[in-house]
Amino acid sequence: MTTTDYERNVVLSTNSDFKVIGTRPVRHDGVDKVTGRAIYGADYVASGLLHGKILRSPHAHARIISIDTSKAEALNGVRAVVTSADFPRVENKTVELGEDETKLLDLRGNVLANDKVLYVGHAVAAVAASNPHVAEEALSLIDVKYEVLKSVMTTDEAMAEGAIILHENQTTEELGTDSGIVSNVAKHFQHVKGNIEQGFKDADIIVEREYNTKTVHQGYIEPHNGTALWSADGRLHIWCSTQGSFVVRDSLSDLLDIPVSKIRVTPTEIGGGFGGKIPIYVEPVAALLSKKTGTPVKIVMTRKETFEGSGPTPGSKIKIKVGAKLDGKITAAHAWMAMEAGAYAGSPVGAAAQCVFATYDLDNALIDGLDVVVNKPKTAAYRAPGSPNAAFGMEQALNELAEKIGMDPIDFRLKNVASEGTRRPDGPVFQRIGAKEVLEAMRDHPHYQSSKANGIGRGIAIGFWFNIGFDSACNIALNKDGTVNLIEGSTDIGGSRTSIAMQAAEVLGIAAEDVRPSIVDTDTVGFTAVTGGSRTTFATGWAAYEAAQDVKAQCIERAANIWDVKSSSLQMEDGIISSMSDSELKMTLKELAEQMSSTGGGITGRAAINPRGVGGSFCGNIADVSIDEETGKISVERFTCVQDAGKAIHPSYVEGQMQGGSVQGIGWALNEEYFMSNEGKMNNSSLLDYRMPTALDLPMIDTVIVEVANPGHPFGVRGVGEANIVPPTPTIANAVYDLTGNRMTELPMTPGSVLAANNK
Amino acid sequence: MTTKTNKVHVQSTINGESVDFLCEPRQSLLECLRDIIGLTGTKEGCNDGNCGACTVNMDGRIVTSCLVLGVEAEGASIETIEGVANGSNLHPIQLAFLEGAALQCGICTPGFIIATKALLEQNPDPTEHEIRFWLANNLCRCTGYDKIVRSVQDAAKRLREK
Numbered sequence: 062m063t064t065t066d067y068e069r070n071v072v073l074s075t076n077s078d079f080k081v082i083g084t085r086p087v088r089h090d091g092v093d094k095v096t097g098r099a100i101y102g103a104d105y106v107a108s109g110l111l112h113g114k115i116l117r118s119p120h121a122h123a124r125i126i127s128i129d130t131s132k133a134e135a136l137n138g139v140r141a142v143v144t145s146a147d148f149p150r151v152e153n154k155t156v157e158l159g160e161d162e163t164k165l166l167d168l169r170g171n172v173l174a175n176d177k178v179l180y181v182g183h184a185v186a187a188v189a190a191s192n193p194h195v196a197e198e199a200l201s202l203i204d205v206k207y208e209v210l211k212s213v214m215t216t217d218e219a220m221a222e223g224a225i226i227l228h229e230n231q232t233t234e235e236l237g238t239d240s241g242i243v244s245n246v247a248k249h250f251q252h253v254k255g256n257i258e259q260g261f262k263d264a265d266i267i268v269e270r271e272y273n274t275k276t277v278h279q280g281y282i283e284p285h286n287g288t289a290l291w292s293a294d295g296r297l298h299i300w301c302s303t304q305g306s307f308v309v310r311d312s313l314s315d316l317l318d319i320p321v322s323k324i325r326v327t328p329t330e331i332g333g334g335f336g337g338k339i340p341i342y343v344e345p346v347a348a349l350l351s352k353k354t355g356t357p358v359k360i361v362m363t364r365k366e367t368f369e370g371s372g373p374t375p376g377s378k379i380k381i382k383v384g385a386k387l388d389g390k391i392t393a394a395h396a397w398m399a400m401e402a403g404a405y406a407g408s409p410v411g412a413a414a415q416c417v418f419a420t421y422d423l424d425n426a427l428i429d430g431l432d433v434v435v436n437k438p439k440t441a442a443y444r445a446p447g448s449p450n451a452a453f454g455m456e457q458a459l460n461e462l463a464e465k466i467g468m469d470p471i472d473f474r475l476k477n478v479a480s481e482g483t484r485r486p487d488g489p490v491f492q493r494i495g496a497k498e499v500l501e502a503m504r505d506h507p508h509y510q511s512s513k514a515n516g517i518g519r520g521i522a523i524g525f526w527f528n529i530g531f532d533s534a535c536n537i538a539l540n541k542d543g544t545v546n547l548i549e550g551s552t553d554i555g556g557s558r559t560s561i562a563m564q565a566a567e568v569l570g571i572a573a574e575d576v577r578p579s580i581v582d583t584d585t586v587g588f589t590a591v592t593g594g595s596r597t598t599f600a601t602g603w604a605a606y607e608a609a610q611d612v613k614a615q616c617i618e619r620a621a622n623i624w625d626v627k628s629s630s631l632q633m634e635d636g637i638i639s640s641m642s643d644s645e646l647k648m649t650l651k652e653l654a655e656q657m658s659s660t661g662g663g664i665t666g667r668a669a670i671n672p673r674g675v676g677g678s679f680c681g682n683i684a685d686v687s688i689d690e691e692t693g694k695i696s697v698e699r700f701t702c703v704q705d706a707g708k709a710i711h712p713s714y715v716e717g718q719m720q721g722g723s724v725q726g727i728g729w730a731l732n733e734e735y736f737m738s739n740e741g742k743m744n745n746s747s748l749l750d751y752r753m754p755t756a757l758d759l760p761m762i763d764t765v766i767v768e769v770a771n772p773g774h775p776f777g778v779r780g781v782g783e784a785n786i787v788p789p790t791p792t793i794a795n796a797v798y799d800l801t802g803n804r805m806t807e808l809p810m811t812p813g814s815v816l817a818a819n820n821k
Numbered sequence: 822m823t824t825k826t827n828k829v830h831v832q833s834t835i836n837g838e839s840v841d842f843l844c845e846p847r848q849s850l851l852e853c854l855r856d857i858i859g860l861t862g863t864k865e866g867c868n869d870g871n872c873g874a875c876t877v878n879m880d881g882r883i884v885t886s887c888l889v890l891g892v893e894a895e896g897a898s899i900e901t902i903e904g905v906a907n908g909s910n911l912h913p914i915q916l917a918f919l920e921g922a923a924l925q926c927g928i929c930t931p932g933f934i935i936a937t938k939a940l941l942e943q944n945p946d947p948t949e950h951e952i953r954f955w956l957a958n959n960l961c962r963c964t965g966y967d968k969i970v971r972s973v974q975d976a977a978k979r980l981r982e983k
């Protein structure tokens with residue numbers, strides 16, 4: 062079969078009873094973005110703007126003895142220098158960071174190091190100057206005296222007997238209680254379901270392996286940035302690229318000890334984030350510099366700083382043991398996962414533990430999770446954080462079992478697949494989910510059904526990620542021409558303002574183009590949580606739905622007043638208000654809008670919600686690979702991504718998420734890693750040496766959107782932003798096994814590792 | 822109060838208009854475009870020539886403007902993203918990118934459009950491989966390139982049919 066005689070992008074729709082939803086309008090911000098007019102964080106300019114630069118630690122672990130900033134302060138053009146001493150004293154407490162939480166003093170210590178530096182690239186001091194070059198020169202004049210300490214770079218080193226300790230006051234939380242033992246292990250937790258000993262006894266076949274993965278970065282093309290103006294009236298205004306303007310506001314409030322009401326965060330357009338732009342880095346530093354100078358200060362990270370001084374996703378060590386009967390029923394599974402948190406506690410091992418067995422209905426399971434600090438940057442969220450690491454092991458183990466049993470790997474998964482009512486080992490019971498439908502769509506796809514050419518290995522895998530609910534707010538005002546303005550607070554990282562506007566348009570019966578969405582600052586819209594957790598189209602879309610319903614109800618009410626009839630006798634469909642009993646009574650939304658002012662005033666709908674009913678999404682891949690025998694280089698020849706979207710609001714942008722997540726996963730599988738020196742220095746902190754996929758490295762990414770409606774959303778939406786990065790690494794590893802017979806247990810699967818496995 | 826520097830007077834043509842500016846010898850063309858001339862459509866992703874976000878056309882060749890000094894623009898003709906549309910008429914490449922959903926965050930888009938325009942000017946009917954090869958210096962982290970490649974194919978078709 063050639064690759065052109067089937068449909069490359071398919072939507073398996075179960076409900077097409079919509080006018081706007083499921084269509085593919087041009088996005089509302091599109092023209093600004095193809096003409097260079099869209100304003101991103103680094104593009105923002107303010108009157109009297111100063112430029113900030115940050116001095117970073119050259120050591121992975123060292124005590125700061127002293128910082129002398131006097132020479133830097135004396136340099137012509139330098140306006141201020143700050144260190145952590147410029148932060149107000151604050152009580153330690155737990156602060157929420159979007160999807161995550163952290164200790165306030167850890168957050169502060171990460172923004173500007175206090176007594177110790179904990180990784181190469183850890184911020185130590187910062188300068189504001191008339192231009193960035195002067196600020197950079199001034200950094201070299203700051204004299205920091207360090208007492209260099211030994212560092213720990215891996216979970217093994219960190220957990221070894223007598224290991225160097227990062228935090229002298231950190232004791233291990235062991236199964237929910239403080240052990241009192243000072244250690245680099247911040248936490249060890251377990252999830253238990255059934256009886257794992259009995260389960261393994263009942264198994265006919267057991268597979269067990271250890272898998273290791275390296276630190277990788279989200280790789281957004283736009284570096285972190287932020288501009289701060291701390292006014293003389295005590296008000297702080299921030300302009301920055303962030304996934305959550307309210308997270309920035311609330312974190313700054315905690316760090317700087319000023320009320321949220323005095324902080325306004327204006328989110329600019331954002332050049333990618335993938336989870337990495339949830340935490341704050343430069344914003345508080347710019348704020349301190351602005352407070353000292355009384356003028357706006359902008360800080361833009363370099364690419365090297367973005368690699369070394371922001372939050373990648375962790376390296377991990379994972380052991381997976383799974384047992385099954387010869388008929389293909391899994392009897393027991395155990396996952397042991399240690400993840401590098403980086404310099405401060407808080408790796409995504411908790412989420413990994415929730416995801417590792419989520420696809421399967423298991424009677425007996427045990428999951429151990431360890432959160433381990435090491436001398437690397439504090440990790441941050443990266444698209445389905447933790448789940449890809451876990452799936453790399455679990456989904457290979459399942460293929461290994463299927464082969465030993467003699468079953469097709471998809472049939473084997475279908476025999477054990479989770480469905481509505483399945484209780485995950487970590488507790489929650491699934492509502493309606495689409496794992497089975499995704500596996501069936503994979504099995505039935507022309508790609509899986511096609512025969513393989515010589516020299517091609519084929520792999521499959523499936524993965525899971527949640528959606529979160531959380532707060533979203535939305536206001537919709539009716540214009541007198543019958544269009545509406547929609548105000549929301551979810552920063553748009555990949556077309557979400559259009560998918561949100563389309564949900565309002567559907568309710569009002571107007572075209573997507575007749576809704577004008579704006580993403581506004583924190584003074585202008587109600588609290589809205591981060592663009593993360595695959596929540597934006599789900600939750601903010603739902604807020605838009607509710608606000609549009611509010612507008613609709615008011616329009617009906619208004620028409621009832623105009624016609625002097627009961628509102629219960631009226632309906633509004635396709636943008637027309639009409640009587641259900643009197644066919645003479647009919648008015649378009651536009652006609653009503655024209656007379657709004659004279660019939661009682663403007664019409665504005667509003668909603669502020671915190672929805673439950675989150676769905677979760679499953680995503681599966683089929684990949685064909687070839688391997689260059691001489692170099693060991695893996696090439697992805699054909700790739701198919703299948704994902705349950707619940708209901709695809711804008712299929713092009715759903716496909717875009719699937720294709721983008723797939724390719725990030727392919728990069729993770731084949732090339733991407735932090736090359737660390739023995740001294741803890743990243744040796745490849747450029748986009749040449751940190752090798753993300755280019756257009757030339759890839760085939761087209763075929764897609765199948767499965768729609769198993771989420772009963773917890775008015776349109777059945779499931780968030781689709783993240784699950785698609787989960788299956789690529791095990792899919793490719795399974796394809797390599799298919800071709801070579803070698804199990805790849807380390808990421809990335811570099812040419813060298815492929816050759817080494819062949820020579821074993 | 823600023824540091825004394827020896828600024829250099831540079832005269833070049835930017836998007837068809839004659840532009841004079843003063844820059845420090847150490848400033849890149851990217852800095853000059855963004856911070857001095859005020860054309861912020863050209864983006865900085867890495868400042869070392871590896872991501873392609875700052876791609877502009879200089880005398881008929883695409884360059885990463887972070888690796889060109891501002892003073893090298895003397896006498897040169899430069900095209901940036903701001904010069905691609907003809908007034909309020911979008912260029913067929915811009916239309917193809919919009920309709921093909923070839924952008925998500927959009928930060929790499931100006932560089933891709935400038936690079937695509939140069940490709941299609943010299944090769945009006947490129948193969949998929951030729952498109953992927955030509956665009957390999959432009960990194961996109963959002964789309965996985967599928968919709969970009971398809972939009973370039975669509976743009977080529979639109980331009981051939983014009």
